Amino acid sequence: xxxxxxxxxxxxxxxxxxxxxxxxxxxxxxxxxxxxxxxxxxxxxxxxxxxxxxxxxxxxxxxxxxxxxxxxxxxxxxxxxxxxxxxxxxxxxxxxxxxxxxxxxxxxxxxxxxxxxxxxxxxxxxxxxxxxxxxxxxxxxxxxxxxxxxxxxxxxxxxxxxxxxxxxxxxxxxxxxxxxxxxxxxxxxxxxxxxxxxxxxxxxxxxxxxxxxxxxxxxxxxxxxxxxxxxxxxxxxxxxxxxxxxxxxxxxxxxxxxxxxxxxxxxxxxxxxxxxxxxxxxxxxxxxxxxxxxx
Amino acid sequence: xxxxxxxxxxxxxxxxxxxxxxxxxxxxxxxxxxxxxxxxxxxxxxxxxxxxxxxxxxxxxxxxxxxxxxxxxxxxxxxxxxxxxxxxxxxxxxxxxxxxxxxxxxxxxxxxxxxxxxxxxxxxxxxxxxxxxxxxxxxxxxxxxxxxxxxxxxxxxxxxxxxxxxxxxxxxxxxxxxxxxxxxxxxxxxxxxxxxxxxxxxxxxxxxxxxxxxxxxxxxxxxxxxxxxxxxxxxxxxxxxxxxxxxxxxxxxxxxxxxxxxxxxxxxxxxxxxxxxxxxxxxxxxxxxxxxxxxxxxxxxxxxxxxxxxxxxxxxx
Numbered sequence: 001x002x003x004x005x006x007x008x009x010x011x012x013x014x015x016x017x018x019x020x021x022x023x024x025x026x027x028x029x030x031x032x033x034x035x036x037x038x039x040x041x042x043x044x045x046x047x048x049x050x051x052x053x054x055x056x057x058x059x060x061x062x063x064x065x066x067x068x069x070x071x072x073x074x075x076x077x078x079x080x081x082x083x084x085x086x087x088x089x090x091x092x093x094x095x096x097x098x099x100x101x102x103x104x105x106x107x108x109x110x111x112x113x114x115x116x117x118x119x120x121x122x123x124x125x126x127x128x129x130x131x132x133x134x135x136x137x138x139x140x141x142x143x144x145x146x147x148x149x150x151x152x153x154x155x156x157x158x159x160x161x162x163x164x165x166x167x168x169x170x171x172x173x174x175x176x177x178x179x180x181x182x183x184x185x186x187x188x189x190x191x192x193x194x195x196x197x198x199x200x201x202x203x204x205x206x207x208x209x210x211x212x213x214x215x216x217x218x219x220x221x222x223x224x225x226x227x228x229x230x231x232x233x234x235x236x237x238x239x240x241x242x243x244x245x246x247x248x249x250x251x252x253x254x255x256x257x258x259x260x261x262x263x264x265x266x267x268x269x270x271x272x273x274x275x276x277x278x279x280x281x282x283x284x285x286x287x288x289x290x291x292x293x294x295x
Numbered sequence: 296x297x298x299x300x301x302x303x304x305x306x307x308x309x310x311x312x313x314x315x316x317x318x319x320x321x322x323x324x325x326x327x328x329x330x331x332x333x334x335x336x337x338x339x340x341x342x343x344x345x346x347x348x349x350x351x352x353x354x355x356x357x358x359x360x361x362x363x364x365x366x367x368x369x370x371x372x373x374x375x376x377x378x379x380x381x382x383x384x385x386x387x388x389x390x391x392x393x394x395x396x397x398x399x400x401x402x403x404x405x406x407x408x409x410x411x412x413x414x415x416x417x418x419x420x421x422x423x424x425x426x427x428x429x430x431x432x433x434x435x436x437x438x439x440x441x442x443x444x445x446x447x448x449x450x451x452x453x454x455x456x457x458x459x460x461x462x463x464x465x466x467x468x469x470x471x472x473x474x475x476x477x478x479x480x481x482x483x484x485x486x487x488x489x490x491x492x493x494x495x496x497x498x499x500x501x502x503x504x505x506x507x508x509x510x511x512x513x514x515x516x517x518x519x520x521x522x523x524x525x526x527x528x529x530x531x532x533x534x535x536x537x538x539x540x541x542x543x544x545x546x547x548x549x550x551x552x553x554x555x556x557x558x559x560x561x562x563x564x565x566x567x568x569x570x571x572x573x574x575x576x577x578x579x580x581x582x583x584x585x586x587x588x589x590x591x592x593x594x595x596x597x598x599x600x601x602x603x604x605x606x607x608x609x610x611x612x
Binding site for chain 1: 336337338339344345348349351352355356359360362363365366369378379380381382384423424425427428430431432434435437439440443446447449450451452453454455456457458460461462464465480481483484487488491516541544545547548562565566569576579580583586587590591593594595
């Protein structure tokens, strides 16, 4: 007796579905539930139902609004620069062809490095006094003093500085995806454009970029989501400082939960953050991504 | 998804297509005459252009590779030279002192063992759950499968910080706090959706006739999956395993929230160097090097497969 295909498919999917239900959906449910309570940070302490109070407090807090804007700015900085650099490298590898293959592999190496190590490394390069970047710029005559730029200590520029390790880590990813997309562009199309006398800029903006659109969309969405969740690199470089100038949403939630001992408020912030991510993801998925519509 | 398939097919196609012109362009002389033929697709043909592009590439590679080289060089400096002002690029004196300091510190070697344990358990768990699920999704295109793969995708959007704390208290309630098991379960919440997406695309490439033939020969459906399909996608399973392993190996936030002394992984130890022992940059760089190099070497050895997986993962997960 054979059970139906539908049952069999369900049977195969059940373990994974149960796992995700127990270890992702349930904690999410707990997060949302906690957001309606005032919770004592002490284990087993009192829990008082406060309705939407935590949400009002989140919206009333400058830290939350600030972190929201910083997260957005950080994401835009990271994704824009990564895209520009990744596209540049992908074009470089494409125009050089097969002979550059080994370098394409080498270019991938930061993807294997832990974000915490990358953050540490760049902190070491940018730190005041013994940071190498300031020293090299000084020796090259660009800076009058090695500490002229406080990469990680100047609140005005720190959000850019903390983005560098993230960009360094994942430009390779952007490059790989765009490179794969570039290989898809039919050679005769390029040839035809060339015969029509198209120069490099026209070729890039009129032919290559429009053809790459779906790949670009996917790469930007994937990286955008990751960048908006960035935590490790920022934590190890600045811990959100100075003066909260690099405190993004993940860090704020973490600190509210752990350092300030306010799990209720942190849960409300986490819920809002999650809703924002899901909204963006939903728009992205329904407009450009469309997974599952195979063949 | 179409883009994924195109990208997937592409890795193979691109290479031979590009082989011709570059091979030709290295032969000297008649380059000018053949200019039109020489350039296939986007590949640059003219010798001067190529030279310029190579210089550009060399500059980019130096800039991109330098930070990690500097980490390596620093790890071989003496602890005092590590924070010398002004810093030097190469060590004034090469020594292993930072390495012996870092590895001699209590908890460091144990953290390595924890990292390896956690990553292995998480990889196995991801595969055991993802392989049948992905097969169920791709082979029987049911509504539930479609909903499931969307749900797995949504899971990827969840910020770890949002579920980390509730997850940690769940583990405590189950009596698992501060164990590699708890952390590997947490890591599997990250790698499972990715593994399902990756495996789905690998199963997609297996012709359906294969297991139909097997079932006609008297295999049960599970038997056909186990004995016929799994061996065919073993390469894909290997790629998925590497991704799951890396996701766990490099993860920090869950490890920070869910481990204390017994099950601490190396990324947490590296981060702790900052506070616990003052700013011991020398040991930090040494430990970071020891932690990163094995996976970089692994990648370089398996690069072809990983590139394929990475581009698939990009589009699918």
